[in-house]
Amino acid sequence: MSADDLRGRFSGLFERDVTLALAVLGTIYLAYVLAGVAFGYGLRGQLNSIANLTFYIGVFGMLALALNLHWGYTGLFNIGVVGFMGIGVYVTALVSKPPVAQGGAAQVGGFGLPLGVGIVAGVVVAGLFGLLVALPALRLRADYLAIVTVAFSEIIRFTMMSRTFQTFTVPDTIDLWLFTVDPTADTVGLGGGGGLILNYPDPLEALLRTLFLWEPYMGFVGFVQRTLIPNNPKPVIDGLVYGILLFVCVGLFYLLLSRTGKSPFGRVLKAIREDEDVANALGKDTDRFKLTAFVLGSALMGLGGILWYSSRGSITPPSFRPNITFFVWIALIIGGAGSNTGSFLGGAIFAGVLYEGPRYVKNLVETAFELGDAPGNFGEAVAPMASFDPVPFVLYTLDSVSQLRLVIMGVVLIWLMHNRPEGLLGHRKETASSIDLSRPGGEDASNAAAAADGGENR
């Protein structure tokens, strides 16, 4: 094999990844826009749906990338993703919510620190909880780690809901060894079952103000109001800009994780995934490597949770059910565990087709046709089919689109595990090697079946 040949292969691979990503994103966006046009969405509706789509592609892309570090690279079977997300956003809320006076309104306050501090605190605390879970649990085999993590995420959710942690009273002065802290906060807490209202400054506004871009941004909003959308364009533009911000974060996640994956550290992780005993025998302290990878991934999941929920106005414990964890897993499996590009694309396809797709169709149909009320149950929906009147059935399907969506997701997951365990986009797992091991002419056949089980050896 000549050097040119090798270089050609590398640049070909690079181009393929980028073009594939652009093609997938382009197809999803094009489908949304065309469907919007066909059903007569206005400009505002179009931009809103694009912003929504971008948001979910961003968050699922990020979370799938973080999960890929656990499962795709290291083979750690974490099904407690949502726990780390919850910790991240709750800590951010606790740190950054403005304080309330003691004995005042029933609303719970926070420490009133800047949002940036809150985000850093959320990420750090999520990482620390990752350490707490991983420190003892990593010596268990894969399916036991799964149980520990899912139980952990449920413990987190019950803690959020419990009245014990609903409010704390913060003492007026806290004496630390040499100096005294006088926090402005009086009552803080997790808000119990009612959740927390995120009444800190809007994250986007806070960021733009820090970057001294707020005035130009408001000017741009004014410009859009004069030219394109006369009626209150700010929420639409906010959504779009936040989506772009999320894509920038996805890019940073991607850079960080692909650098990690290619580093000597990442190669040890992949070696652990393939065969932990061999990595151990080669003198690698595999427990420490697994620990570091788990903590880093948990911190990134915390950040993902913060970016998902911190701009939503309020958070409640039911948002942090294990379902979200399963969504992230489906995204990762779609893209194919073991590759960063695959993880992001899996997140994008999951968000665009399975997560937002059915809801979008429902909204489109409801906007396009004036429809009556849906029948109350399945029996009433099917009965008119006998007289060839499908409308009640269609209405019922649309009305229960959130259940239907979950049924489809479950079926897709089963189908993937049966037919494409290596992911929809084909086998993309990176080898635990710094050089290209593939021989010219033909893939290594023994690799073909191992992607979705993370190289688990039996």
Next chain:
Amino acid sequence: MGLLQEAIFGVVTGSYIAIAAIGFTLIYGIVNMINFAYGEYLTLGAFVGFFAANALPGPLPVAVVAAMLGGGVISIALARGFFTPINHTGPVPMLLTSIGLGIAVRNAIRLFGGRSARYIDTETATFRFDAVPEVPIGSVDLLGGFFLTSEHLTVVGSAVAVFLVVHLLLTRTDVGIAMRAMGDDESLARVRGIDTQLIRDSVWVLAGVLAGLAGVLMAIQTNVSSTTGYSHILQILSAAILGGAGSPYGAIIGAYVIGLALAISTAFLPSSMTGLSSAVAFAILIAVLLVKPSGIAGTEVREA
């Protein structure tokens, strides 16, 4: 309410968790998978029982038997369709498949059955024992008056019957002994001429029958809805792992530990912390996994 009353509730909860946990742990030990869809087997069993109770003229036991038969048929059908074809791929793909199956079935039930809870009509006799003296220690009353309902007795009685039948099945019948052999070492069992696929199928049927029974008992105690089983899956899983994965006897002990821990933590924790009693069960599970990964009864060491 005294501690004795809470303990009774704990034993009742432990009983139906135990029935389900035996099925769960048999699948874990012999098919070698954690079945996250097992809660849906319970739900389906509860629905079969509900429809049987309404459609069939006979007394309630007829509905219970129908639920058990239905559970067995559903279980083998789902296994044949979704798990047997990928038996060779190992625990993790099977676990992920079961997560997918659970999501799909649960929401399909909600899609067709609606959200509302259904109730199985039963005639309940309540036996009150109010004359028991109170033995207060601090804020907790150790004895105190208590009551039992005929439903409580039915649940506990069914559980004891199940323990006996499963014990006899595993120790006295060929198929049970073959199940235990497969749980110990599948290759060795196959070498000795055991039809491993047949045994796996019988485990699926047995687990489904137990799930149907547990589901219908839960339905009689509370109600039938799309989340009847799902809301208990983590408790069942905890009980099975707590007792040592793959060991039916351990699962029984684990189930009563979980049931009593739930009930007694409700009694001892201050009222503002009652929401945490479910968290207590998982905390026990994690603690046991960390100290003794093989569980209470297990001798098997399953480390990576």
